[in-house]
Amino acid sequence: MSFIKSKGFKYLKNFIIGIGASVVMVGAWMKIVSHPLGNIMITAGLLTEAFLFFMLAIIPPDKDYYWEKLYPGLDTYGSNLAPLTAGSQKGSLRPLDADQVENKLGGMLDELQGMSKSLGSLKALQEVDFSETKGQMETMNNFYTKMNDAMSSLAETVEDTQIYKEQISSLNRNLTSLNSVYGNVLGAFKQPIQ
Secondary structure: OOHHHHHHHHHHHHHHHHHHHHHHHHHHHHHHHHOOHHHHHHHHHHHHHHHHHHHHHOOOOOOOOOHHHHHHOOOOOOOOOOOOOOOOOOOOOOOOHHHHHHHHHHHHHHHHHHHHHHHHHHHHHHHOOOHHHHHHHHHHHHHHHHHHHHHHHHHHHHHHHHHHHHHHHHHHHHHHHHHHHHHHHHHHHHOOOO
């Protein structure tokens, strides 16, 4: 970076311009009030200003940035200064405007942030210790196998219970009819013989 573009030079340039302008003003004031040093002060101030104008003629101008293209209305008093976010025209072959470039860069930034998060997740997954996972999977498989066996046994038990219930019901009917026969036999013995 050259000395002309440095912060120090810009500060020095502004300082010299300010001092030169103040010497010219003081000299003009002294000349107006007919002060004896008025001629010397105005001469010193004008020579300083002449030197500054010569220096500014040699120094190249600073780069211009056209911010009103990105922020329309920047050069209009009281305008809305929100950046454009309209997006580009699809299928258009015209050059991109500042707002289209901003939208595209914003979309790319969002994608890069998403990729960064994904890569962070992959890195975290890479650091996970899976050495015990095989044993845990085998234990879980054994648990599910035993659970299935228990469910099958439970289903068989339900079937056996249903059969037992039907047999008890049949036995109950048989006992009812035996009680009836027994009651008839007892009733026949109690009757007097004729």
